[in-house]
Every structure is written in structure tokens, then in C-alpha cells.
Amino acid sequence: MTKTYLKYILNAGLMFAGWSLAAQNPIIQTKFTADPAPMVYKDTVFLYTSHDEDDAFGFKMKNWLLYTSTDMVNWTDHGIVASLKDFKWTDPENGAWAPQVIERNGKFYMYCPMPNNMGIGVLVAESPYGPFTDPIGKPLIKNSLDDIDPTVFIDDDGQAYLYWGNPNLWYAKLNEDMVSLAGPITKDPSFAKVKDAPDPFHYQEGPWAWKKNGIYYMAYASKCCPEGIGYAMAKSPVGPWKYGGVIMDGDQRSSGNHPGIIDFKGKSYVFGFNHMLRMQTMSKHYERRSVSVTELTYNADGTIRKLPFWTADGAKRVGTLNSYQKVEAETMAYSEGLKTEMVTEWERNQPYNRGKKITDRIIVTSINQGDYIKIQGVDFSKGIQSLDVNAASLHGGKIEVRTDALDGPLLGTVQITGKGEGDLYKTINTPMKNSKGIHDLYFVFKGDQDLFYFDWWKFNQMN
DSSP, X not given: OOHHHHXXXXXXXXXXXXXXXXXXXXXXXXXXXXEEEEEEETTEEEEEEEEEOTTOSSOOOOEEEEEEESXXXXXXXXXXXXEGGGOTTSOSSSOOOOOEEEEETTEEEEEEEOSTTOOEEEEEESSTTOOOBOSSSSOSBOOOTTOOOOEEEEOTTSOEEEEXXXXXXXXXXXXXXXXXXXXXXXXXXXXXXXXXXXXXXXXXXXXXXXXXXXXXXXXXXXXXXXXXXXXXXXXXXXXXXXXXXXXXXXXXXXXXXXOEEEEETTEEEEEEXXXXXXXXXXXXXXXXXXXXEEEEOBOTTSOBOOBOSOOSSOOOOOSOEETTSOEETTEESEEESOEEEEEEEESSOOTTOOOSEEEEEEEEEOOOTTOEEEEEEEEOTTOOSEEEEEEEESSOXXXXXXXXXXXXXXXXXXXXXXXXXXXXXXXXXXXXXXXXSEEEEEEEEESSSSOEEEEEEEEEOOO
């Protein structure tokens, strides 16, 4: 497939089924993502995802990605956070399925299913951004053909539990080190399928365990296919579980689903995925999925209100973005026509003598005429005088800086000149019309072809 064709597949626009170009779901448009595993740490949501390759027909998954947000609408791409290559004992080529990350005692533990029925492995890092390394050099779980989709939960008494499985739900207690088992592996009898007996749970895969207001919850991909999201409730982390109902029915816009549920800034959220980006251009089924999110609401008795299938609206903003500090260009609420990429800059581009490493950059690429980035809730409370943009010019082009709409008020136009400078990053300062208050911000790109690489931006306040 050509780069242009892949770009069209990813970013043709959400016109399917009445979705508008201003849609916020799916929340990532520059890559195909699935199996969302959100984690709240301090004031930030860390969203770990699996990654469907751009040319995937079936499951083609080699690594795990990380996105962060402090407002639930603008997501910053941090690139590949871990990959199958971090496990020296497994196949590195394919099979990086649904992970989950949890923090304990200042360390971050990532539980990952391994390809070819090799079990579930664990990685550890000193930072939620990684780097992650394998502390045990072997599977943590090697139990059965069900060993996929791990979810991890630490109870109030400090006891940690690992759950997993398709089509059965299994669990085991973890020691405080989080990399060894503290008890036997158990098949949960509440979810066990009994021949000829009614099965209200309809458990398939993708479990997600959490606790709220003294109630233990287990959400999961239910029925098949398409998969919805069901849930169960219990008074203990090991059951017995009572079927709670359906969070979301299945829909033909996604053959599968995979819940991830958090509380953040006083609200509850459920993440999952659909195929809406893929379905803009491809009528047949390919495993090219996209993560979405919406707010979750509990009833007074602890049950969960049923939601419609993933709507275009997504989550509402719960914060603002500081326009006067450097913002990575890969921080987006929505985009059209763009990709992101990690690049390493060296002192010299000679493979045998590269010199010193200058920096790693995640940049916005594949920028062409009419593409754009939207950022929600940008705070201009101190007014603006100018804009700094850091970019590397390919053929050169312009950035129209607008507020509140694609064709909204024009603050100014950044001219990125020069050709053949795709490896030279320069900071360009451009005067802007003054603006105050909180606005959505649009960078609208203009030019002929392959305009430039975009690294970061920052507004300068009025003197």
C-alpha cells in the first residue's frame, strides 16, 4: 500500500453514519489503536493501547502505545512504550494484544499477553513513560489456552489480583512484588459456562476489574459477534459475581470491544474501541480499530446506566491547556490527514559515525493541503502577542492559526519557508492578533505537497 492510500484510510473524515468532521471519537486519529488500558496517576490519565498496523488484515500487532491527557479531550502521543521485543523469550513479530498497567510503590507494572499461547508476561518501569524491562525472563502466567487479556487490581488491604481469560475467567493473587503469584490459579465459577444452562453473563474476553463505593466490578466484552460490554458485581474481589447488566450493546460498527474504566476529576469513564476510521474507506473487515471514550454513570444502587454505542461526542473537557508553555504538536483533540512518528536526531547522519545523540522527537508528519489539528480549551487569559512554531521544512507551506472553528477568526499565518530541510528543526516566531479567554484552537495547513514536519508550538503573552 502507498503512503497516500494509508493516509486516506486513516483520515478520510468521519462522515459514516452521520458522524461530522468535528467528531471527538475515536480519540486517536493518527494511528489505529485498540484494547484501551487507562491508568490515573497523579493529575494525568495514562492511556496504554495495543496497536493495529496500518496494513493489518487480521491481527498484526507488534507493540504497545502510550497517550496522556489532563483534560480528557486533548491526547498527547508518546509513541511506542513497550514491544514484544522487550520479552526475549517470545515471538517478537506479532501478537502484542491487550495489556494493562498499574502503579505500586512508585513502580509501574505492565501485564502483557504473549503470542502463540506462551502465557502472560510482565514488565516493570520506574516511570509510567517507561522504559519497561522484563524482571523475570519468563511467563508470569502459563496456565491454558485462555491466557490472554490480563487485568490487574489492588484492593484496599493491599492484596493484588490478576484476572484474565477467553472464554473463561481466571484469577490469581499476586505478591507485593507484583511479579510472582501469592496463591493458586483459579477458574472463576461465576463465569463458567454450564452446558444447557442459561448464561446471563455472556462473558467472552477482555475483563476489567475495579472497585467503587465498596462494590467490586468486572466489566468484559460480552456476547459475540459483535461484542458489547457487560458487567458483574460482587462483595469480594473473587466473587461470587452477580450479573449486573449491559454497559453497551454490540454494534456492527465493531466486531469486538474491550472496556477500560477509570474515575478522573470527579467523573467516571469507559473506554473501548470501534472500526469507524477503518470503515470510511474499507467495506470488508480488517483488524484496524480505534479507541473511543465516553462518560459512565452509576445508579444509586451501584448498577451502571446503559450507554448507546460509541457516539461521536466522546468525553467533555475537564481542564484547560496552557498556551504559554511548549505544547507538543502531537497533542490533539482531533486531526485530519496526519500521522505521528518518533525520530532520533544525531550529530551526524553517518551510520558508522553518527556522533552524539541530540534528541528523540515525536513529530507530526504527512502534512498536506487542508489537513488540520484541533486542540480544545486553550487558555489565552493573558492575551497573545506571537506564536513560536518548531518545524522542519520539506517543501514549505503555511499554518493558518484559527480559533473556535476551521474557518473561525484568523489569529495569524505562520510561513514555513525553505525546501529540503526535513532534518533541520527551526523555531519560527510569528506575530498574532491578540485574543483572550478560552478557545478551541485550529492549525490549518496550506501548501502543495509534503509541507513540513511539526514538532511543537508555544504562544507568547502580551507585554
